[in-house]
Amino acid sequence: MPKGYEPADVEARWNKHWEDNKTFSPNPAEVLSGEKQPYSIVIPPPNVTGALHMGHALNLTLQDILCRFMRQQGKSVLWVPGTDHAGIATQNVVERQLKKEGKKRDDLGREAFIERVWDWKKEYGDRILNQIRRMGASVDWTSERFTLDEGLSKAVREVFVRLYGEGLIYKGNYIVNWCNRCHTALADDEVEHAPKKGKLYRIKYPLADGSGELIVATTRPETLLGDVAVAVHPEDERYTHAIGKAVVLPLVGKQIPVIADAYVDKEFGTGCLKITPAHDMNDWALARTHNLEVIPVIDDTGHMNENAPEAYRGLSKTACRDKVVEDLEALGLLVDIADHDHSVGECYRCKSVIEPHVSEQWFVKVGPLAKAAREAVPSQTQIFPAQWEKTYYEWLDNIRDWCISRQIWWGHRIPAWTCQACGELLVQMEDPADLAHGCAKCGGALKQEDDVLDTWFSSALWPFSTLGWPEKTDKLKAYYPTGVLVTGFDILFFWVARMMMMGIHFQEQVPFHHVYIHALVRDEQGKKMSKSTGNVIDPLVMIDKYGTDSLRFTLTAFAAMGRDIKLSEKRIEGYRHFVNKIWNSARFALMNLPEAPKATLAQALENAPLANRWILHRLEEVKDEVESATLEYRFNDIAQGLYKFIWNEFCDWYVEMAKGDLYGEDEAKKDATRKVLLTVLSETMVLLHPVMPFVTQEIWSVLPGITDKELACQPYPVRRPECKSPQAARDMAFFQGVVGAVRTIRTELCIEPAKKLPLIIDTDGAFDGAQAVLTGNAHLIAQLGRIDSSDIGPGKTGPRASGTAVVEGARIFVPLKGIVDFNAEVARLDKELGKLDKQLAALKGKLSAPGFAGNAPADIVAAEQEKLAGLEDAKGKLAELQERLKSALTEEA
């Protein structure tokens, strides 16, 4: 094995191996026959336009941990990879490309443009998939899908046609969020709200009868041209006289009514609200209840249209605003302009300001779908962490109909045709064979809808469309519903809730049993990573520098539930050290495993030394920990449990203790320890494999005596209840305490590391068996504490001039006469005694507190009393040892 771990080569090699061997392609038959339980995950499909970012890296890591773990648990695991066509985003990318060539999409025409996008997709769509490979994701590449591929398009059409048939899809003229730049409608949740500094203009609207005027407040004076009414609160005494009268609309000159509606806030502005139904969501709603006319004055490109007075026609809305203000001022109708902070809707794709706009659009009537989706949580689908349930409910409870039509070209074209002659609307699966003579009623020419569907419409079907629906495939039968959906909270609404709606409606089963919402990955300062801020940590760069396993482990270690991850490169670099540590521990093991050990584990366990019994005991505990942590999505606990076990226990203690046997002459001992070493290492590789697939697989493949070189297909390590040994744990803790005490004395008193020292231990007062632990492992204490001679037994006493400590009642003496300045040891013991005093005071206070003995459970009281006795014993002994030392010092002086 090379001295240092070289990830690039290892990762490339195994990735190729896994894909060539279809290691992660399951067979549905093994589920349908009942041989295996299914476990499936559909990947949140990244945008084809996208490049892998840290959010993806985290998302993929967590899913991969679950998939690899479930394979170990004997499940038939299907992880479906794929990409999303991301309508607006992708179209924008290609349009930008065209712009560089000085062209617009209209120059190409619809078909040529779409072809162009496909070309682009073919060229760049694989990039993100290759990046998924580099993460080590154990997806089934034979199941890869794209939201716009043939099968999925069929699913989309089936859903659309059926929902239309059920009356859950309708078409109509409504006000929608309109992006002038993308030139399309957007759903409510595609609008982001950003605070903006704006102005509040107060404008006089004279009453038509000359009895005065009303003053309205607005942030968008140009919309005045489309006003159809002024509304006041019905109980606002200031204006009751005006209700029912008319005002003269400035600049336009026509009369509009003053209406009353409780929606108006008396406190805000002047209490008078101008109503522009065509350009404001709320005004639209008011107009509907009051039967007001809708007059659009801004067109779909953001310019004033023919409904505006001639002077303003053709102006952009900002230019128009300036002119309107100017003209109002000239007429003396402008009262004042004040600064005003408010939030403004922006397009989530291009950040342009959203213009409410009236147009003919398609909608999904979400009420019934949302109700079912709501009721399925948490009984059918559990959300982890559960706090997100509330957010999920909140959204579903307040949901409005979903605008699904988009005025772009890249996407699923709406399967509806209108007869140019009689106006008949056709919604059906198949394209009418001959558009020229298609109308069933009159034979008139049919024209397909120009609009395409919202990208999220196809995403909503992802959990079943990817499995082959509407065909009744084996895959669908075997793997639907999926086990878990792993995603960030930012698309809980966009995606998760809609998959729930569609899954329940079309499969009559929820799409997943669990939803795991993971953190957002932020930068060091906790800011969102973004290209414009320049604080992006690119996962691929990190992989190149530190290896995939380091990156994965880092993300796992920080993936505590319900908390954002603040990531910095230093952390990844730090965990690379861990990968290297694992590599080196394997190198050590292999150097000592020239061949597979002959002994069975049972044989190795006969009369096994403490080190072997202890590490096997800990291994059993770690198996339990890793399993429960994985099942409960406590990813950080998986990482931390394994880190501690491998580094602080296996490497720091076990390997050091095993060296004696491994380097020794006793062949039986050597073989037994080799067996334990190999067992622990190999099973640890299995446990760690879901988190670090590459380094573990590479090590596994060179372990002696292992026939199946494919680590990804190994079962979870068997449990060995016979290896659990609380006694070994206790003995080891004692042993570590003694070694630690000796080491502390050495370092604190500045004794040269090379200097070997004698050691005396009095085991009186320690637990039964303590004596045996120490004498049985005296050679190890000598090795680890640099001791040249030891004398261990009950009642033993060292010279007064010793460095001393008390461990679990046993007194430790390190004779140091002539070696060091004992004043330092006196001072050190003072410090130790001080600590003990503090603990004793706290404990005594607790025990003597009124009511403690009576109210606390008996076992707690007993435990506390035992602790007290232990502390008092230690303090007494240590104080006495210090006195002896002092007396030795005064004698010398």
Next chain:
RNA sequence: GGGCGGAUAGCUCAGCUGGAAGAGCAUCGGCCUUACAAGCCGAGGGUCGCAGGUUCGAGCCCUGUUCCGCCUACCA
């Protein structure tokens, strides 16, 4: 406006059902001890945001409060 999350060692964070405050990194001291200096050994460092309350006992439960962060909403 409504909701959610956070506040614990210098930094980043663990801490499950309340029972003597933990890890990693950083810092300090000592070591090239034949797997690993990407390493080993040792040490220091915290009134667990603030104020109350419940309890024999609170980082953990309750109430209030202050700062951060996020989500959501129709204040023109």
